[in-house]
Amino acid sequence: xxxxxxxxxxxxxxxxxxxxxxxxxxxxxxxxxxxxxxxxxxxxxxxxxxxxxxxxxxxxxxxxxxxxxxxxxxxxxxxxxxxxxxxxxxxxxxxxxxxxxxxxxxxxxxxxxxxxxxxxxxxxxxxxxxxxxxxxxxxxxxxxxxxxxxxxxxxxxxxxxxxxxxxxxxxxxxxxxxxxxxxxxxxxxxxxxxxxxxxxxxxxxxxxxxxxxxxxxxxxxxxxxxxxxxxxxxxxxxxxxxxxxxxxxxxxxxxxxxxxxxxxxxxxxxxxxxxxxxxxxxxxxxxxxxxxxxxxxxxxxxxxxxxxxxxxxxxxxxxxxxxxxxxxxxxxxxxxxxxxxxxxxxxxxxxxxxxxxxxxxxxxxxxxxxxxxxxxxxxxxxxxxxxxxxxxxxxxxxxxxxxxxxxxxxxxxx
Amino acid sequence: xxxxxxxxxxxxxxxxxxxxxxxxxxxxxxxxxxxxxxxxxxxxxxxxxxxxxxxxxxxxxxxxxxxxxxxxxxxxxxxxxxxxxxxxxxxxxxxxxxxxxxxxxxxxxxxxxxxxxxxxxxxxxxxxxxxxxxxxxxxxxxxxxxxxxxxxxxxxxxx
Numbered sequence: 001x002x003x004x005x006x007x008x009x010x011x012x013x014x015x016x017x018x019x020x021x022x023x024x025x026x027x028x029x030x031x032x033x034x035x036x037x038x039x040x041x042x043x044x045x046x047x048x049x050x051x052x053x054x055x056x057x058x059x060x061x062x063x064x065x066x067x068x069x070x071x072x073x074x075x076x077x078x079x080x081x082x083x084x085x086x087x088x089x090x091x092x093x094x095x096x097x098x099x100x101x102x103x104x105x106x107x108x109x110x111x112x113x114x115x116x117x118x119x120x121x122x123x124x125x126x127x128x129x130x131x132x133x134x135x136x137x138x139x140x141x142x143x144x145x146x147x148x149x150x151x152x153x154x155x156x157x158x159x160x161x162x163x164x165x166x167x168x169x170x171x172x173x174x175x176x177x178x179x180x181x182x183x184x185x186x187x188x189x190x191x192x193x194x195x196x197x198x199x200x201x202x203x204x205x206x207x208x209x210x211x212x213x214x215x216x217x218x219x220x221x222x223x224x225x226x227x228x229x230x231x232x233x234x235x236x237x238x239x240x241x242x243x244x245x246x247x248x249x250x251x252x253x254x255x256x257x258x259x260x261x262x263x264x265x266x267x268x269x270x271x272x273x274x275x276x277x278x279x280x281x282x283x284x285x286x287x288x289x290x291x292x293x294x295x296x297x298x299x300x301x302x303x304x305x306x307x308x309x310x311x312x313x314x315x316x317x318x319x320x321x322x323x324x325x326x327x328x329x330x331x332x333x334x335x336x337x338x339x340x341x342x343x344x345x346x347x348x349x350x351x352x353x354x355x356x357x358x359x360x361x362x363x364x365x366x367x368x369x370x371x372x373x374x375x376x377x378x379x380x381x382x383x384x385x386x387x388x389x390x391x392x393x394x395x396x397x398x399x400x401x402x403x404x405x406x407x408x409x410x411x412x413x414x
Numbered sequence: 415x416x417x418x419x420x421x422x423x424x425x426x427x428x429x430x431x432x433x434x435x436x437x438x439x440x441x442x443x444x445x446x447x448x449x450x451x452x453x454x455x456x457x458x459x460x461x462x463x464x465x466x467x468x469x470x471x472x473x474x475x476x477x478x479x480x481x482x483x484x485x486x487x488x489x490x491x492x493x494x495x496x497x498x499x500x501x502x503x504x505x506x507x508x509x510x511x512x513x514x515x516x517x518x519x520x521x522x523x524x525x526x527x528x529x530x531x532x533x534x535x536x537x538x539x540x541x542x543x544x545x546x547x548x549x550x551x552x553x554x555x556x557x558x559x560x561x562x563x564x565x566x567x568x569x570x571x572x573x
Contacts, residue, residue, distance in 0.1 A: 142472060144479060160471070161439035217508070236549055
C-alpha cells in the first residue's frame with residue numbers, strides 16, 4: 001500500500017468545512033481498514049516495479065512493431081516499408097503478436113499487485129495528481145482493451161468487436177502509450193527506490209529482519225510464476241509463425257502447414273465470390289494506365305513469359321506466417337512489356353467486387369522494382385490453387401497478406 | 415536486488431517518493447496527455463472506430479477487472495491458504511496462475527463463435543478442448559513435482 005501523506009491531507013482538510021472533514025476522516029479510516037485486509041507482500045512496490053519494467057519493455061516492443069505493421073497495411077503517402085530483407089514484415093508481425101501474448105500475465109499480475117491502491121484516500125491532492133490518476137483509466141482500460149481485442153482477433157472472435165479492429169487497436173495503442181509516459185514520469189522515482197530496497201521477504205532480508213519466511217509465494221516466486229505463465233503461452237502459440245516451435249503450438253489458432261500446396265488460405269474463392277470469373281476460359285489480365293502500350297494477357301501468354309522463382313513468406317496480420325516457393329512473372333518485366341516508365345507504382349485489382357475490403361492494393365515503386373515481386377502462377381511447385389488466387393496472384397516481399405492481392409484481374413500503372 | 419543497507423522509508427508526514435515531482439513528472443504529464451488527446455481525436459474522427467462501443471468495452475474491461483476478477487482472485491487465494499497443505503501452497507499458487515492465464519487466452523478457442531466461414535481448413539485446426547486439457551495437465555504435473563520436492567525438503571528439515 002502507498003503511504004498516506006498525512007501532512008498534505010491535513011492541510012487540505014483545514015480549509016474544508018467541518019462536515020467535509022468528518023467525511024474525509026471516516027473515508028480515510030475506511031480506506032486504511034481496507035488496506036489492512038490486503039497486506040499480502042505481493043501487493044508491494046518491489047513487485048509492481050519489476051512488473052512495470054517488464055510491461056514497459058513489452059509495450060514498447062508491441063507499440064513499435066504494431067506501428068510498423070499498421071503503416072504497412074494502411075500506408076500513408078509518406079511511408080513505404082522496404083522490400084528487403086524479405087522477412088522484415090514477418091518478423092515484426094510475429095514479434096508483435098508473440099510479445100502481446102506474453103504481456104497478458106504481466107498485465108494481470110501488475111493490476112493484481114497494485115489493486116489496493118484503488119482504495120487510497122484521499123484519492124486526489126491537486127490538479128497534477130488528478131491528471132496523473134486520470135491517466136490510469138486509459139492506461140488500464142486501454143491495455144486490457146488492446147490485449148482483449150488482440151487475442152480476439154488472432155482467435156477469429158469478431159463478435160465482441162463492433163468496430164474496425166486495426167483502426168481501433170491502432171488509436172487505442174497511442175492512447176496507452178501516452179498514459180504510459182504519464183505513469184512512468186510519475187512513478188520513476190518510486191521504482192528506483194523500490195528496486196534499491198529489494199525484496200523484503202527474500203531469505204537474507206527475512207533473516208536480517210528476524211522474521212520467518214511467509215507461507216506461499218514469495219515476491220520473487222510470484223514474479224517467477226508470472227514469467228513462467230508468459231513462457232507457457234508463448235511456447236504453445238508462437239509455433240504458428242516460428243517454425244521450430246511448431247510441434248508445441250497446441251493453442252495456435254492457425255496451422256501454417258495446412259492448406260492447398262501446404263500453405264494456409266485466409267479467404268477462399270467461394271467466400272470472395274470469384275469462382276466463376278476465375279476459371280472462365282475468357283480470362284485476361286489487363287495492364288493499363290500510365291503506359292505506352294496497354295494490353296491484356298491470356299493465361300497462356302503469361303506462362304510463355306520469362307518466369308522467376310522466389311522464396312517468400314506469406315504473413316497474415318492475425319499473426320501466422322508460412323514460407324513458400326512462388327513462381328511467376330516478375331511484375332517489372334510485365335510492365336516493361338507495356339512500356340511503363342521506371343519507378344512507377346501500380347494498383348493491382350482483384351476479380352472481387354470493388355466494394356470488398358482489400359479487393360485491390362497499391363504496390364509502391366520500390367516493391368515494383370524488386371525482382372521477387374511476382375504475379376505468381378505456381379506455389380510450391382504446383383499450379384496456383386483456386387483458393388490461393390488462381391489464375392494469377394500478387395506476391396511481394398514485406399507486404400501484409402491482405403495486400404497480396406489474389407485473383408488478379410487488372411494492373412493499373414499509376 | 416536486496417542491499418545490505420536499504421534506504422529508509424520516507425519520514426512520517428513526508429510525501430512518498432512518487433509525490434516528489436521532478437522534471438520527468440512534468441515532462442511525462444505534458445507529453446503523455448498530448449498523446450492521449452491525439453489518440454482520442456483519432457478514435458473520435460477516424461472512420462470505423464465506433465467510439466460508443468469502443469469506450470464501452472474499454473471502460474467495461476476496467477470495471478470487470480477491478481470489481482470482479484481481482485476480488486475473485488482474492489477469495490480464491492484465501493481458499494487456497496485454508497484448504498491446501500502448507501507444503502503445497504506455492505505449487506498450487508503457480509499452477510493457478512499459469513492455468514488462469516492459459517484459460518483466459520484460450521477461452522475464445524473453446525467456443526463455436528469463432529468458427530465462422532471465412533477461411534479454409536488451416537484456421538482453428540485443432541481440438542482445442544483436448545489441447546487446453548493437455549497444457550493444463552502439463553502445468554499441474556510440473557506443479558505436483560514442485561509440491562513433492564517441497565514436501566521432501568520439509569521432511570528432511572524436520573529430521
